[in-house]
Amino acid sequence: MRDEGNKAGEVFAELDDPNLRDALRDFRSSVHTWSDATYSAARTAQAPRAIAWRRTLAWALSLAISAGALSGAVYERHHQQMLADQQHQRELQLEHQQQVAAQQQHARESEDLLAKIDSDVAREVPSAMEPLAQMMTDDSGVR
Amino acid sequence: MTMQAATELADAEFSQVVTTHRPQIFRFLLASTRDVDQAETLTQECFLKAHRNWGGFRGESSVLTWLMRIAINLQKDQWRNRRLQFWRTTRTNGVDVDEASAWLPSGESSPEQQLLARERVGDVWRALEKLSGRQKSIFLLRYVEEMDIAEIVQATGLSEGTVKAHLSRALGRVRQQLGGRA
Secondary structure (H helix, E strand, O other), X not given: OOOHHHXXXXXXXXXXXXXXXXXXXXXXXXXXXXXXXXXXXXXXXXXXXXXXXXXXXXXXXXXXXXXXXXXXXXXXXXXXXXXXXXXXXXXXXXXXHHHHHHHHHHHHHHHHHHHHHHHHXXXXXXXXXXXXXXHHHHHHHHO | OOHHHHHHHHHHHHHHHHHHXXXXXXXXXXXXXXXXXXXXXXXXXXXXXXXXXXXXXXXXXXXXXXXXXXXHHHHHHHHHOHHHHHHHHHOOOOOOHHHHHOOOOOOOOOHHHHHHHHHHHHHHHHHHHOOOHHHHHHHHHHHOOOOOHHHHHHHHOOOHHHHHXXXXXXXXHHHHHHXXXX
């Protein structure tokens, strides 16, 4: 806080114990020497190393997060695509089943209609032929 | 003056503040933490925070006192932060007492005097280890940064009586440590 010339006197002069005074002066000098020696090194070598280490960590973290997000997105897209494909397949299958059922139904109805026509044709006789048909039935017992 | 010109002027002023006071802030934090990397990191954070708040600095105290207050609070926050508990217990960048005591000015003193000085410095470091964070900060502001009591009051936000009481206890602890050797 003060210039170097005043420093030695003011703060330490109030200490009446010479042993304590010497110790605190030595301590002050030691800390100043250490700080002066490491200050420039800390700015040129150690600080960039610390920053580089942090940057590397930040890069690694951001890379890991990006990779995670990307793989998550790819997986999600793949999963959605797979579900869509499965849904489409199910719809196609259902449609096919419906078509087959409709065809079968149509075929059944056609067969029923034909059978009914056959039956009607076999059983019913034109009205003009009805007496003759009765006679044939009656005569069948005679024969 | 345009807004841009005012901003440029403020930036220029702040650059001057950094150039002038950065070594002192670094020294205080180095003595507080005994860890070069941590001191450098906290110094950077201190000036980053100061830059953000530079516009709000009203000059009620000196710039250095204001910066010291930021540095003390940052250090306090860091020690309070529970998330750093693991790093505090495992960090190996800190320097032990013997290594810290080895830093002495290369004067004309004899090897015996150098050895004696080294032992005294080691005793002060050992005494500091037994102090609370607040006592240590006040001791360092007084006997390393040579701030007067009024400046320490402003830097710590404590009353004058509290500062003097902490300083007295810290000195007592150092005296006790030195007495143990004698």
